[in-house]
Amino acid sequence: MRTMRQLHEELGGTFRDPDENQPEHFGDASTEVQAARESAIVVDRSERGKLLFTGEDRASFLHGMLTNTVEGLEDGDGNHAALTDAKGSTRADMWVYHWGDSLAMETEPGLQSAVSEFLDNYIIADD
Incomplete structure (x- = not known):
């Protein structure tokens, strides 16, 4: 191959x-x-960071954390968004896509771990 x-x-x-x-x-x-x-072009985006979000509250959680609409995205649709901290400083720039029963996030290369850790701080688990 x-x-x-x-x-x-x-x-x-x-x-x-x-x-x-x-x-x-x-x-x-x-x-x-x-x-x-x-015609058309093909862009290799394999080096970009990727995160997958599952669970019942995935859309409402990300909708509250990002600067663009996540709730209401139709399957296959996506939005460009930013993740900001409490002071409004941009932490990361990303694309979020509705993908079946999950949401997929594409970040700048190497930022997926930092984004994941930042978001983990705001997850409230139900008992």
Whole structure:
């Protein structure tokens, strides 16, 4: 099975760093922009942080913790949101998606643990 890097290389991807898995570009920038406008593009988001929320109160909990609507999202829909602390400082930027019986969150790379720990401080378990 090919890795994502091998696929990117086969498609002409150029990498800034030999250890990177995400290409910097695929050649001429104007050709890339034209392809995006006239067709479709695929973006490798595998390096972004991912969290999955389950349970009855998942939507109401996240709705109260984030800056955008979570309650009422239809299956397959998502919203861009931020997580802020009590003083209103942004702790993280994310996308939240309604995904079947759960909510999926996509954070900036490496922030999923910090987001999870921050949210854990506000979970109140029912007895």
